[in-house]
Amino acid sequence: MKKTILIVDDDMDYLFQMKLKVEQFGFEAITAEGQKEAESIIETVRPDLAILDLMMETDDSGFILAYKIKRKYPEVPIIIATAVTAETGMTFDINPDENSQWIKADLFLDKGIRADQLQREINKLLKI
Amino acid sequence: MAEYKILVVDDEMGIRMGTRRILQNFRVDYPFMDEHIEFNVLEAPTGEDAIEIIDREMPDIILLDNKLPGIQGVEVLEYVKKNLYDIVVVMITSYASLELAVKATRDGAYDFIPKPFTPQELRSSIENITKQLFLKRMTQKMNKEGKLIRFQFLRVLSHELKAPINAIEGYLKIMHEKQFGDKIDSYTEMIDRSLERINGMRGLIMDLLDLTKIESGKPVQNLEKVDLTKIAGISIDTNRPYAIQKDVDVYLNTREPVFMEADPKEIEIILNNLISNAVKYNHQGGRVDVFVNQEKHRISLQVSDTGIGMTEEESSRLFQDFVRIKNPKTKHITGSGLGLSIAKKIVEMYHGDIEVTSIPDKGTTFTVVFPVE
Numbered sequence: 365m366k367k368t369i370l371i372v373d374d375d376m377d378y379l380f381q382m383k384l385k386v387e388q389f390g391f392e393a394i395t396a397e398g399q400k401e402a403e404s405i406i407e408t409v410r411p412d413l414a415i416l417d418l419m420m421e422t423d424d425s426g427f428i429l430a431y432k433i434k435r436k437y438p439e440v441p442i443i444i445a446t447a448v449t450a451e452t453g454m455t456f457d458i459n460p461d462e463n464s465q466w467i468k469a470d471l472f473l474d475k476g477i478r479a480d481q482l483q484r485e486i487n488k489l490l491k492i
Numbered sequence: 493m494a495e496y497k498i499l500v501v502d503d504e505m506g507i508r509m510g511t512r513r514i515l516q517n518f519r520v521d522y523p524f525m526d527e528h529i530e531f532n533v534l535e536a537p538t539g540e541d542a543i544e545i546i547d548r549e550m551p552d553i554i555l556l557d558n559k560l561p562g563i564q565g566v567e568v569l570e571y572v573k574k575n576l577y578d579i580v581v582v583m584i585t586s587y588a589s590l591e592l593a594v595k596a597t598r599d600g601a602y603d604f605i606p607k608p609f610t611p612q613e614l615r616s617s618i619e620n621i622t623k624q625l626f627l628k629r630m631t632q633k634m635n636k637e638g639k640l641i642r643f644q645f646l647r648v649l650s651h652e653l654k655a656p657i658n659a660i661e662g663y664l665k666i667m668h669e670k671q672f673g674d675k676i677d678s679y680t681e682m683i684d685r686s687l688e689r690i691n692g693m694r695g696l697i698m699d700l701l702d703l704t705k706i707e708s709g710k711p712v713q714n715l716e717k718v719d720l721t722k723i724a725g726i727s728i729d730t731n732r733p734y735a736i737q738k739d740v741d742v743y744l745n746t747r748e749p750v751f752m753e754a755d756p757k758e759i760e761i762i763l764n765n766l767i768s769n770a771v772k773y774n775h776q777g778g779r780v781d782v783f784v785n786q787e788k789h790r791i792s793l794q795v796s797d798t799g800i801g802m803t804e805e806e807s808s809r810l811f812q813d814f815v816r817i818k819n820p821k822t823k824h825i826t827g828s829g830l831g832l833s834i835a836k837k838i839v840e841m842y843h844g845d846i847e848v849t850s851i852p853d854k855g856t857t858f859t860v861v862f863p864v865e
Contacts, residue, residue, distance in 0.1 A: 374818055377689065378662070381659070381662040381666070384666065384671070398818060421818055475658060476658065
């Protein structure tokens with residue numbers, strides 16, 4: 365059976381393009397345009413992996429969503445795709461304990477990542 | 493070019509020399525840095541030597557082995573922390589002593605690198621640390637200079653500029669690879685979306701120009717006696733093509749001139765922003781009403797629409813830079829997120845006030861009040 369990947373991003377163009385890529389990799393894609401929509405989706409659907417944007421309704425929507433997904437489905441790997449790192453070198457301060465404990469992403473990726481790299485990272489997380 | 497000093501503290505000569513070799517021709521740069529950073533590797537075979545070098549050379553980064561012949565690595569770490577030195581300490585440690593490394597991280601080490609490490613692992617660790625350190629120092633410096641707000645603005649700006657480029661690039665790649673076949677018609681929607689994003693970007697650039705004018709122009713305002721009613725009329729005309737396209741009627745409900753000492757261009761920016769928003773966030777067949785009111789000690793501009801409205805929480809965030817209200821109703825609407833913050837900045841230059849009242853699905857009213865003598 366095809367694995368299901370949840371993609372959440374408030375940029376509808378990015379969302380469309382990401383969905384296309386993920387489907388080309390041979391996965392099923394479910395999309396949501398924001399944290400709230402994604403939250404209602406995970407009520408009924410357990411994705412095999414989630415790719416989240418960081419800044420959506422608020423600056424840290426992606427983190428909050430990651431936290432909620434992990435609480436409900438601890439074993440679902442989460443990728444946070446962001447353009448922030450590449451622009452500023454900001455690495456979200458993963459060292460202080462209070463942050464690393466609640467930021468539940470398995471991987472941070474730059475949004476400009478090449479399709480083949482993305483596929484490799486997804487496969488790695490899904491252990492394919 | 494800047495140079496960061498890296499002190500390697502390890503009793504194994506192989507590790508010290510390896511590190512030196514790996515970092516010799518390595519450099520780190522990224523878009524926000526005007527310069528790149530290279531590394532000067534210092535070596536210490538013992539903790540005692542390390543402390544001496546730390547005091548003398550003040551390195552930027554320390555790669556610290558814990559198991560040393562004399563005093564242990566953690567004691568060197570303690571020394572750095574005790575003296576509040578601005579040094580990033582990274583533990584190099586064998587897998588067997590991971591637990592210790594975790595403890596060291598809790599005690600103030602920035603990170604740890606398990607050994608043996610590959611050149612690539614070391615380089616990417618050093619790259620992260622360098623960026624982190626550079627950014628931290630830049631932030632501290634800017635905090636001192638009050639530039640942090642500016643930096644945050646630029647950070648969001650670069651995000652806002654990059655997002656449409658990414659989107660358009662993505663569509664172009666899809667077309668380039670002919671993912672939907674040979675017919676150009678299959679790509680109509682992608683082309684439309686690309687054009688839409690380009691429009692959005694153009695709007696952002698225009699808004700930025702307005703913002704630059706406000707911020708650099710202060711306090712050089714070309715004050716003259718201006719008729720606000722007339723400017724409202726001009727502004728409505730400017731927005732007319734857009735309103736027709738959206739099937740929204742715009743009415744100017746004031747006939748008589750209302751005069752005020754102001755820079756006409758600035759008043760026009762305010763009104764353009766309010767009226768174009770009122771059209772943009774409206775329903776098909778909706779209307780926009782513009783009033784200019786002369787009262788005893790104040791003049792007010794009012795722009796009301798019959799549009800999608802917003803919640804109280806949404807309107808409370810409205811006037812900040814780059815805030816765009818994101819919900820299903822607004823998802824197809826593009827904007828820079830700067831218009832209202834620009835309007836507010838101008839209004840404040842006139843010691844005025846801008847307020848919003850809104851009811852979801854009913855409409856929104858913006859009121860600008862200028863005090864007059």
